[in-house]
Amino acid sequence: MAFDFLEPVENAVLDYIKNLNSQTLGKKVVFHTKEDFPDLNQFNIAIIGVLDNRGAKKDFQVDLSAIRNEFYALYPGNWDATITDLGDIPQGNTQEDTYYAVSKIVLELIKKKIVPVILGGTQDLTYALYRSYDKLDQMVNLATIDCKFDFGKDESNHTADSYLSKMIVNEPTNLFNYSNLGFQTYYNSQEEIDLIEKLYFDAYRLGEVSANLSLAEPVFRDADIVSVDLTSIKSADSGNFVTFTPNGFNGKEICALVRYAGLSDKVTSFGIFNHNNLVNESVLIAQIMWYFIEGFNFRSLEYPNLNQNLFLKYIVPIDDIELIFFKSPKTERWWIEIPFISNVNNKLKKNTLLPCTYEDYLRACDQEIPERWWKAQRKNLI
Template sequence: MYEPWLKAADKPSPALPSYSFGKHLRPRARKIAVAIIGIDAEVAKKTREHLFSTSWAFGKLVVRDLGNLRKTSPDFVIPLLRELHTAGITPVLIGASSSAFTAQYLAFAELNRQVSLLNIDRSIKLNPVGESGEVLDNAVHNKGRRRFHLSHLGAQQHLVDPAIFDLFNAQAYEAISLGPARSSIPALEPLLRDADLVGLNIESINYHEAPARAGLHPSGFSLQEASQLAYYAGNSDKLSSFGLYGLDPEAGSERDAELSAAAYAQLIWYFLQGFSRRQGDFPASSTGMLEYLVDIDDFDKLTFWRSPRSNRWWVQVPASNKKGEERHRLVPCRYEDYLEASSKQTLPDRLMAAFRRYV
């Protein structure tokens, strides 16, 4: 079905043990939950070698390796991703250049859907005043696109034009720099739960754990922290596309490339672990969610929702108009946000910014 876009990758080694990832791929499955796709064939080959030797811990999750793209231009990638989204298949994209994140986003525009995207990178690849070929330009500056929200995690302030932070604030986007992000990784979970797609560039990870990439920038998330973010992404019922970028096999030694490919494999593994533990929460279903009403200054009433399946929380946007698709109108939040609203009569800046997107 997807042969016009893809060519088969090497099969897992038959010598792999029975518990390994490579032994649990479903090469002929038609009802697929997750599809592995190589955007850059060399990077994908190295990643698969490490991924396939890891353990399988995902129960009955159906994962199929669809192979590698025949071409990598955005106009070639977009129709494939559109087909996968329509079929309810979540692609895991193994790329090199972060420019493929643009195609990952534009595939949603082809479906005429409003989209919330989240990028994890050491810098915010955006021109603050107009399109110039940066990765996020099209998402922000092209008025014809149905982009709804943009979040960014892990930017290092000394690498970012201050005008970009001003733009984020004006548009009620979210940008959490590396220091605040690392101070509480669990606090980032609602942002990942709010995203339709995530692109993770390994330049956001500290150099020693993912050295085969451009530039000499030592700081970043630890690989363990990035794996936690990947888990949160996989565990979100809203998210339907996950991409890894930034690995450059020519940067550094062969050992650097193998270590970075192993980091890719680890990130995919934790994304799939999160995926295999999805609870069918909103927006998959709001059935059985518990309602909590809070009287708070500046609002008539605020409605919080909790899922007894996962114990996760959302707050309902109090806007009277219907701007934004309904699935965006419950904003993921934390129990601490509910407590702050109910006991202290305050809301965190993040939720106040979210409400601004509806006025």
């Protein structure tokens, strides 16, 4: 059974929680202990630690107890979601062993409609999250908050800066779209930037996202997996002075972005990676987790492709094509239709709706085809 890989939450954390206020999260979460494993039919969110940092060749063992202590001392919002902490996946004999355990456990949780919140460990564990979807018969969209693209030089190496290459190369290739939020140009070669364009992936520079955080909302709304690299946060806010990053998102920005990820009806797995066992860093990680769950609790469960009659439809003619937009009267969010092309080897099985912004609609009204529509069309032809 997949869940046999899990070790229970440490007694030291459970003892700490005993002394917390009765209104804190620690008193409302159900834990995997040595004596008891939670009934998974009762939960919406599962927290799991992964104690493997070999993707960055770090010389310390992953310790997530400080994060748990900080998180469980926080107070929940007006939440309905039920949360369990399933403990930790220990470091396997090889990295492949760890990946196998992560992918099996995450797959089982997704099938039970439970959203796993994965605490790493290094970011190559994102590859394990991706492999969890292999048996779900779907294309996968990945969104990362990261200062780098993580293509690396050799996809055979299990490193935190090359996992994306493995996703593109290794079979089965289920990756439909990759979106990066917050890349910093000087950390990425021109070759990598050109590859992003060639594959019709999406990348938004740090300054672009910081100036308008709402750019991220439709990106996350179309993502299945969201992966956060903690080095995308500037050290002054994260407390991480082991890997010093003078520029990056601040604490308020990263929490706002992660809340968007939680709000997304489509996101089914979420990971926070490259933790350095720093107590100061644990404070922000706990708040990042809090904001993701806050967003999850306010999901609107809007699927315009299932019942378009509940949405406002706008048709915008541009030259010899018609762009079709849908707007939700409830949340005022927008989608654009991507048509199915029957005479090509299309990755899409039918017309699909792609999240977009009101600005995309306005540009279409000005006879400018939105870039996200253009890229989606070309990905179908690859």
